[in-house]
Amino acid sequence: MNTIHKGQCLCGDVEFETPAPSHIDACHCKMCQTWTGSIFIGADFREGITITNDKGLTWYESSEWAKRGFCQTCGSSLFYCLKDNNNFWAVAAGCLDLPTSTTLNKEIFIDEKPNYYTLAGDHSRQTGAEFLATLSLDTNND
Numbered sequence: 001m002n003t004i005h006k007g008q009c010l011c012g013d014v015e016f017e018t019p020a021p022s023h024i025d026a027c028h029c030k031m032c033q034t035w036t037g038s039i040f041i042g043a044d045f046r047e048g049i050t051i052t053n054d055k056g057l058t059w060y061e062s063s064e065w066a067k068r069g070f071c072q073t074c075g076s077s078l079f080y081c082l083k084d085n086n087n088f089w090a091v092a093a094g095c096l097d098l099p100t101s102t103t104l105n106k107e108i109f110i111d112e113k114p115n116y117y118t119l120a121g122d123h124s125r126q127t128g129a130e131f132l133a134t135l136s137l138d139t140n141n142d
C-alpha cells in the first residue's frame with residue numbers, strides 16, 4: 001500500500017508524487033471540457049501529494065470554490081483542488097505513471113457529455129445535479 005506514483009507535466013517543469021489513488025473519476029462538465037480540450041479524468045486524493053518541482057506550476061481560480069493548477073511552460077492541465085477543503089485534489093490521471101490496467105470508478109456530469117465520445121465500462125454515471133448532491137452530503141458530514 002506504500003506505492004508511490006510519480007507524475008509530471010509534458011515538459012517536466014512540474015513534478016509530483018502521490019500515493020495510490022482511491023478513485024479515478026471522469027468529469028464531463030463544460031468547464032473541464034474547455035480546460036483540457038475534451039475531458040478531465042482525475043485521480044482523487046485527500047492527502048499525500050508532494051510537489052517535487054513547482055517551477056512551472058500556476059493556479060487559476062476557476063470558481064469561488066475551486067482552483068485548477070497547470071504548467072505555464074507547456075500548458076498541461078494537472079490539478080483540480082477545492083479551496084475550502086484543501087485536502088481534496090483531483091490529479092490528472094494521464095500525468096501519473098498509473099498502470100494501463102487502472103480502471104475508472106465513476107463518470108460525473110454525464111448530462112454535459114457530448115455524443116462524440118463514450119467511455120466504456122460498468123461504473124457509476126452521475127448527472128451534475130446528482131454529483132453536487134453528494135458533495136453537499138460530504139459537507140454535512142464534516
Ligand SMILES: [Zn+2]
Pocket residue numbers: 009010011012013014056071072073074075076
Ligand atoms: Zn510543463
Ligand SMILES: [Zn+2]
Pocket residue numbers: 027028029030031032033040109
Ligand atoms: Zn468538470
